[in-house]
Amino acid sequence: MAEGSTIIDPRDDVLGRARVTDTPELESFYQELAARNAGAFWKRANAIEPWEPETRYRPTLWRYAEMRDMCLRALDLVKPEEAGRRVVTLLNDSDAGRENTAVCGWLFSGMQAMRPGEITPAHRHTASAHRFIMEGKGAYTVVDGHHITLGANDYVLTPGGCWHDHGVVADGEVSIWQDGLDIPLMNSLETNFYAVYDQPAQTAAFPADDLPLSYGGAALRPEGVAAWEKPYSPVMVYRWEATRDALWSLAKVSEGTPFDGHMVRYSNPLTGGWALQTMGAHMQMLKPGFRGKAHRHTGNVVYNVAAGRGYSIIGGERFDWGTHDIFCVPAWVWHEHVNLDASEEAFLFSFNDFPVMEALGVRIEEALQDNDGHQTCAS
Numbered sequence: 001m002a003e004g005s006t007i008i009d010p011r012d013d014v015l016g017r018a019r020v021t022d023t024p025e026l027e028s029f030y031q032e033l034a035a036r037n038a039g040a041f042w043k044r045a046n047a048i049e050p051w052e053p054e055t056r057y058r059p060t061l062w063r064y065a066e067m068r069d070m071c072l073r074a075l076d077l078v079k080p081e082e083a084g085r086r087v088v089t090l091l092n093d094s095d096a097g098r099e100n101t102a103v104c105g106w107l108f109s110g111m112q113a114m115r116p117g118e119i120t121p122a123h124r125h126t127a128s129a130h131r132f133i134m135e136g137k138g139a140y141t142v143v144d145g146h147h148i149t150l151g152a153n154d155y156v157l158t159p160g161g162c163w164h165d166h167g168v169v170a171d172g173e174v175s176i177w178q179d180g181l182d183i184p185l186m187n188s189l190e191t192n193f194y195a196v197y198d199q200p201a202q203t204a205a206f207p208a209d210d211l212p213l214s215y216g217g218a219a220l221r222p223e224g225v226a227a228w229e230k231p232y233s234p235v236m237v238y239r240w241e242a243t244r245d246a247l248w249s250l251a252k253v254s255e256g257t258p259f260d261g262h263m264v265r266y267s268n269p270l271t272g273g274w275a276l277q278t279m280g281a282h283m284q285m286l287k288p289g290f291r292g293k294a295h296r297h298t299g300n301v302v303y304n305v306a307a308g309r310g311y312s313i314i315g316g317e318r319f320d321w322g323t324h325d326i327f328c329v330p331a332w333v334w335h336e337h338v339n340l341d342a343s344e345e346a347f348l349f350s351f352n353d354f355p356v357m358e359a360l361g362v363r364i365e366e367a368l369q370d371n372d373g374h375q376t377c378a379s
């Protein structure tokens with residue numbers, strides 16, 4: 001509760017919570033503390049230690065048709081070598097989102113379009129990045145000398161600290177993808193470094209797609225290659241067809257989860273853990289007519305509709321979505337997903353900050369018990 005507020009949460013009127021009635025003597029005491037760069041904790045305690053997480057971010061949805069147009073307009077307005085990274089930033093519809101350049105919580109996200117023959121100049125940063133390809137042909141990224149080809153609905157890593165540049169080959173097509181980074185987290189931790197490469201682009205030092213071709217076989221680990229000792233996944237790119245096929249296979253033998261349908265994690269095959277240290281990603285499949293139950297959890301999630309149409313109820317508000325719309329679910333907000341199509345599956349790609357929550361021991365989840373697990377929708 002804000003300092004000076006006269007509204008008192010009835011739950012705070014218990015032993016163990018701050019419930020001091022201010023007096024003129026206390027007011028002057030507060031002023032004397034302030035003059036000494038100090039304060040009375042009981043004035044702020046209930047606000048900074050709420051009973052449960054209170055997100056400063058709002059559920060927000062970006063329509064692909066609109067954002068695609070904006071990305072294409074940027075192509076004509078700004079040269080990539082001048083912009084550095086010609087990215088349209090997705091800003092959470094909240095003061096916190098605009099202040100922290102955040103899509104939601106600790107996560108940054110943007111969209112970028114590239115024309116055939118264009119490059120994003122090589123650079124690196126402490127912040128980790130990953131990308132979800134939405135459309136185009138001939139796109140590629142080069143990560144620490146590894147050239148990686150990209151197709152629609154592929155998921156690709158640019159781990160923190162790696163040199164990277166991107167481009168679209170001259171005979172390709174305009175390509176559009178979504179970036180996800182942990183910039184807000186790195187800036188909160190005051191750990192973000194940035195550097196530019198001494199050439200516009202890296203020279204590939206390995207055969208094209210050497211990492212996904214070495215490590216991308218399902219449950220097959222290569223022998224006779226140099227040991228992989230990096231803290232992130234050696235797969236680097238996860239192909240759409242293989243991901244979709246894995247979900248179809250899973251659906252033959254599993255009912256999936258009541259909240260997310262059938263879901264797979266993009267994992268580091270050497271550890272089984274997340275592909276990156278600070279951000280995770282999933283692909284989930286909602287069967288035709290799927291109506292998920294509501295849950296909430298710590299951690300922030302940003303979705304990109306890989307295919308299909310449906311809606312999600314987030315914090316009691318309905319958000320209808322179609323292919324490549326992007327939306328977010330802030331921490332500890334109830335959410336449930338519905339596939340509106342009676343014959344087609346819906347696929348939702350998502351990325352999150354769960355690895356951070358797990359590393360800190362604060363990944364917490366709760367299922368909605370009331371109303372058979374469904375929210376009452378306000379809109």
Ligand SMILES: [Fe+2]
Nearest residue numbers: 123125129164
């Ligand atoms: Fe980058």
Ligand SMILES: [Fe+2]
Nearest residue numbers: 259295297335
């Ligand atoms: Fe969830």
